[in-house]
Amino acid sequence: MPKKPFYSEGLYFSCARCSACCRYERGYVFLSKADVQSLVQACKMEYGHFVQVYCRWVPMGDGNERLSLREKAGFDCIFWSDGCTVYRNRPLQCRTFPFWASVLSSQAAWKTAQSGCPGMGQGEFHSGEEIEACLAEQQEEKLISRKNSGVRGV
Numbered sequence: 001m002p003k004k005p006f007y008s009e010g011l012y013f014s015c016a017r018c019s020a021c022c023r024y025e026r027g028y029v030f031l032s033k034a035d036v037q038s039l040v041q042a043c044k045m046e047y048g049h050f051v052q053v054y055c056r057w058v059p060m061g062d063g064n065e066r067l068s069l070r071e072k073a074g075f076d077c078i079f080w081s082d083g084c085t086v087y088r089n090r091p092l093q094c095r096t097f098p099f100w101a102s103v104l105s106s107q108a109a110w111k112t113a114q115s116g117c118p119g120m121g122q123g124e125f126h127s128g129e130e131i132e133a134c135l136a137e138q139q140e141e142k143l144i145s146r147k148n149s150g151v152r153g154v
């Protein structure tokens with residue numbers, strides 16, 4: 001019988017709204033069509049104009065590039081201003097942290113991520129089933145990508 005993942009009995013997490021994962025360090029927030037549509041609504045902008053103003057294309061090293069949110073100088077998320085300014089419409093990647101495949105790949109990976117996030121290991125209980133559903137939702141989500149255009153992402 002395959003070994004159960006370490007999170008099968010559930011994990012504790014409540015965001016402490018410290019903003020550490022939204023600021024200070026370079027990172028990517030990859031977007032699906034649903035993410036962009038939701039943000040377009042929040043920003044009351046046209047889809048194409050939104051992509052031009054708030055997004056960048058990131059080369060993935062496999063001949064493709066993915067659409068990500070831009071960052072401000074100093075690596076703050078483009079939507080960070082004394083907190084998340086699009087919190088209700090934030091992308092799935094933000095909504096599902098820390099229940100990402102990379103963070104849940106092992107207890108050691110969870111512990112490493114925990115050292116940078118005061119919300120992990122405290123607060124609300126999330127069952128193993130809930131975590132699995134969260135992982136499945138991310139797997140099903142089709143991120144926006146295209147063939148590498150040769151233009152460097154900014």
Ligand code: SF4
Pocket residue numbers: 014015016017018019020021022097116117118119120
């Ligand atoms: S680092 Fe953790 S506690 Fe801080 S904002 Fe991000 S998810 Fe919330």
